[in-house]
Amino acid sequence: MTSILARYRQQLTKTLTDWFPRTSLYLKGPETPPTGQPQKKTRQRKAPVAAATTVERLQGAQEQTTPSPAAIYSSDFRAKRAQEQRMRTRVEQAVAAGVIQAPSPEQWKMILAKAPATRIFAGAGSGKTTTLVLRVVFLLYYLEIPQERLTVISFTKASCEELRRQLQRVLAFWEQPLTDEAARELVRTFHSALAQLARKELGVTQWFEQLSGQPAQGDEPENGLLAGATLNDDQRGLLLEAYADCYRQEPGFRRRVHLLLGLEPPTEEIEPSPDLLQPFVLIGERQPSPLPELFYGQACFAEALGIRVGSLKSAQLECSTRDRIFLEAMQQFWRQFGKLLKERRLITFNSAFAILTDRLQKKPSRALIGRLEPFTHLLIDEFQDISPQIALWLQQVQRRLAEEKAGPSLMAIGDDWQSIYGWRGSSPELFIHFDRWFPGSTPSQVLMLGTNYRSSxxxxxxxxxxxxxxxxxxxxxxxxxxxxxxxxxxxxxxxxxxxxxxxxxxxxxxxxxxxxxxxxxxxxxxxxxxxxxxxxxxxxxxxxxxxxxxxxxxxxxxxxxxxxxxxxxxxxxxxxxxxxxxxxxxxxxxxxxxxxxxxxxxxxxxxxxxxxxxxxxxxxxxxxxxxxxxx
Missing domain, CATH: 3.40.50.300 (P-loop containing nucleotide triphosphate hydrolases)
Structure with a gap:
């Protein structure tokens, strides 16, 4: 009986998806939130579901309509009307003093939002930075959230520095001066927030992405390779060393490399030759590159998707024989590269995200749970640019805090229309389908900043x-x-x-x-x-x-x-x-x-x-x- 009902439901869903894509969303029901491991079932490549035309339909139809058993968010912020009125009065004074521009009604909704999980669709030129700063002021000054339990995350050091400057200027008007050190603790990039946690939990002090002959700059690491920077000589040298070691030690790797490069089958001579570094054409890449650099780039992309490279089953993937050989060689190279990093006491940001996600998902120590306190209340800018790997880490962080009855909250600010980093693993789907990743007892609140103050x-x-x-x-x-x-x-x-x-x-x-x-x-x-x-x-x-x-x-x-x-x-x-x-x-x-x-x-x-x-x-x-x- 169950199988008959399942087949009927599947057929009905398919028909509605074909003819009424928005209606078909109601049949999905509660979804199991993504976990640390990729799903094993084959992805159904259906036509994308059309977006709802209003905020209310988005909340009611696109996301789950019943409480999830794995809900992370539950209690709203307890903001009293008097607190909101005091905030509005002080903002009026700040506007009169020329400190800020007067917030619009839609910006006020973001500043005073009460839901523990909130999505802000902030369009181009919508004034989201100033609004975000005022949201921080409201949380700290009026809701009295301790600063050590609040973190604002942006993607680049430049955007973080701008946020810090604005926060310091605005908080000074509120007579709540913010020191430079406190501003750095409060506003971070994802990678600097991760580095702080990894230093304490994993004992990490050196990152492959920052490997260079130059002395380390400051205490705020940034993954420059995500911004499109090229590998430097030190990084490239380590990749070549891992490549040569793998070639010497792994007969299967030698055979696959020779197949990929069109070389004669390897002989007893196992020392690498210059031919092994000839440019290789990987279909889809902008230009031919040596194999070790391509292995590194594709492995990083896979990890950004939340995939464990060593767990990939190449035989189960829909790809050509050539790509399958490439993947198998990449896996062998990646194991050798990981060993070399461990010997040099180095780690990649991807590895740190994965290790910490696994620890949080299994049985974290009390010390690790205690180190999550700064992530209790999160405000994340440019949310449309996060990757599944970062989303999985965030999910486990906030889930553990929820289990500790810490009452976590997450305000995700972004614009799916400006999601432009897919080549490094990000996708607007994570923002659009937010509640599947960050479920609550009720759907997340959705707000729109739809006024463009920049362009004609x-x-x-x-x-x-x-x-x-x-x-x-x-x-x-x-x-x-x-x-x-x-x-x-x-x-x-x-x-x-x-x-x-x-x-x-x-x-x-x-x-x-x-x-x-x-x-x-x-x-x-x-x-x-x-x-x-x-x-x-x-x-x-x-x-x-x-x-x-x-x-x-x-x-x-x-x-x-x-x-x-x-x-x-x-x-x-x-x-x-x-x-x-x-x-x-x-x-x-x-x-x-x-x-x-x-x-x-x-x-x-x-x-x-x-x-x-x-x-x-x-x-x-x-x-x-x-x-x-x-x-």
């Missing part, structure tokens, strides 16, 4: 038009706070543009836009920002562009959070080429509705959106193509 209405409209074909997204609309001006405009596209041949034309355009920006009534700190996906076009431009105040060049990824009067984009807006191996790893993780290639196609459109929404009053786009995708 034409730019906001063109930005949203770029996202029309994105499949995994939260359905929302943004409203421009600025008024359109006759001199401004949305995205103007120059097609079939050849940078090498038409560089003088571009330089003249940049100068014209600089003059336009200098004549504006309100001058932006940056007059003209020129962005590209990669560095090649920027290097060509910088070689001819005279250094002038107010002109900045950067990749689109590094432009996030910045703005300029005029944004100039040099890009084709195209997705990366298909990557079969990463498609297989995506499926093996069991965490995603999309394939990796589908996710990359969405991400290309989101990257274009990020570029466009850097502009205040004008956007110019130069492409080699006949058109820009989405425009």
């Amino acid at each position: 209405p034409p730019i906001v409209a063109d930005g949203e038009r770029l996202l029309a074909k994105v499949r995994q997204k939260q359905d929302k609309r943004t409203q421009a706070a600025r008024e359109a001006t006759p001199e401004g405009h949305g995205v103007r596209v120059t097609t079939r543009f050849d940078l090498n041949r038409q560089l003088p034309l571009l330089l003249a355009e940049i100068e014209a836009q600089r003059r336009y920006a200098s004549e504006r009534e309100k001058l932006e700190r940056c007059a003209v920002m020129i962005m590209s996906r990669g560095n090649a076009a920027l290097k060509t431009l910088n070689s001819q562009l005279e250094r002038q105040p107010g002109i900045r060049t950067c990749t689109i990824h590094r432009a996030k959070g910045l703005q300029a009067e005029v944004a100039i984009v040099l890009d084709d807006g195209q997705p990366l080429q298909p990557h079969p191996l990463r498609n297989a790893l995506y499926a093996a993780s069991g965490h995603f509705q999309q394939s990796y290639d589908e996710a990359c196609a969405d991400e290309a459109l989101r990257l274009s959106y990020v570029a466009v929404t850097r502009g205040v009053s004008r956007v110019l786009w130069f492409t080699r193509q006949a058109q820009v995708a989405g425009l």
